Amino acid sequence: EEDTLICAGCGADIQTADPAKTGYVPSSALKRNTIICQRCFRLKHYNEVQDIPLESKDFTNKLHELGKRDALIVKIVDVFDFEGSWIPGFQRYIGKNDVLLLVNKTDLLPKSVNKNKLKDWIKRTAKEHGLRAKEVLFISAEKNSGIKEAASLMDDLREGKDVYITGCTNVGKSTFINSLIQEFGGDDEQLITTSYFPGTTLDMIDLPLDDGSRLYDTPGIINNKQMAHYVTNKELKQLMPAKEIKPRIYQLNEKQTLLIAGLARIDFSQGSPNSFVAYFANDLLIHRTKQEKAGQIYREHAGEFLNPPGKESLKDMPAFVKHSFTVKKGKTDIVISGLGWITVIEPKAEIEVYAPKGVGVSLREAVI
Ligand code: GDP
Structure with a gap:
């Protein structure tokens, strides 16, 4: 009998067995006149992002x-x-x-x-x-x-x-x-x-x-290129800007690194002193350190003070991939998809960005 029910919101077959799959409702909700699945219910009432494991x-x-x-x-x-x-x-x-x-x-x-x-x-x-x-x-x-x-x-x-x-x-x-x-x-x-x-x-x-x-x-x-797929809903809320982004400015010398919580790493490996303007969610941690120490700090503290991702999500997050850029012109944005961007103010900088495999990293002319 259950398999004849479909969600009034999305049309998925209603099921009560697996909350992680489409069409899930708690069995108590089956008594309602109009049945909508938990995902649609949450979307409607709380506007929550739900993970849906689909190909x-x-x-x-x-x-x-x-x-x-x-x-x-x-x-x-x-x-x-x-x-x-x-x-x-x-x-x-x-x-x-x-x-x-x-x-x-x-x-x-x-x-x-x-x-x-x-x-x-x-x-x-x-x-x-x-x-x-x-x-x-x-x-x-x-x-x-x-x-x-x-x-x-x-x-x-x-x-x-x-x-x-x-x-x-x-x-x-x-x-x-x-x-x-x-x-x-x-x-x-x-x-x-x-x-x-x-x-x-x-x-x-x-x-x-x-x-x-x-x-x-x-x-x-x-x-699957979305950063959103690598973290929990709660962590997603931390990394997605909730309101208008306020720029954070860093004066960096070469061989310095910015760790964007545990989600990305930006190495300023070569160039004259430069200004990096970071546009990420206002509450997202940005940790500045020396390039030579960055790898060790990341290994020891990702999932700890460098979060999101939390300890659990970190296990599932794809490994970092290195993207190398020669920034020739001043005022160039390095865009990390789903996370934000960094404006490099001065020209001539060698920069390496590490981001989870699949996440897009690209350059564009600064938009500010
Ligand atoms: P769908 O999966 O494409 O249908 O996306 P949703 O409509 O469920 O939205 C996904 C997330 O983005 C939710 O957390 C929304 O609250 C948020 N969102 C949608 N539109 C906007 C917008 O214009 N501004 C902001 N800041 N967030 C939005």
Whole structure:
């Protein structure tokens, strides 16, 4: 009997056996009229990030459907985790359809960020990933900024066609859809339009648009490049900025190192004295030390005072990989996807960044 129940939020088969798997509800919750799984419940009531152990292949198969339809594709990315927001082969999946790129979580950026420079970087990076966006718009789904603009852009670009909202998990797709629904009315009980799970059809929420076209949510793709996958939910809250980032400035000499809690290591190995401006969650520990001591300090204290990650998460975190950079121009950002960035102020610096394997580390012209 149990296997006939599906979650009203995400469509997953309801089960009471394994809290770590999709569709879990405590058996006491089975008595309710409308059953939603624990993940959707938490997302709805607490906006919590839940780990879902799924292979992205299940999702990407469904994404193939998109290319067969004539539609506007809305792709949401996290401005803080740009690398982690990409769906490999996305352009292939969606075929000839137009893309509107919504860059979310911009409330976390310092006010002084140059939005034009940031937009250029986003367009350039999108192109490198093989994605040609028709338009790029900055939004904050959580702070409800840019939602009206997004809606009106969607309406212009869709030319009477259906709209599909796509994105990796954690980029804020559910939050966006919810603010969209709130902005344009809709039954409050319908607000649980969260990420999507395998075993269900592609089309999930049916938000009718005025002309009879529809707005669809699509699978939330789990992207293993996200820092989010290597830490617990609690630790994720520590490393994700909760509010606007305040820069922290370090005057460094060569052979000095910054340890970003236990999550990354930045060695200034060669160059004249330089200023490093760190943009990470305000409460995230940054420990400054000598380069020659950094390895030992990390080995002895990662998971201890250098946390997140905590002791347990550290065991599962992929080993550090070294990324070497020659920073030629002054005012260059070193971006560690999902974590933040460091602006190197003076030109000519040799820098090595260590980050968990899979996490994107890249250079860009400073955006501040
Ligand atoms: P989904 O997996 O793509 O559906 O992402 P969610 O909507 O569940 O959001 C993931 C996390 O990002 C949650 O903790 C949200 O509170 C947070 N989030 C979503 N949108 C924003 C935003 O505009 N700004 C900030 N600061 N956080 C956001």
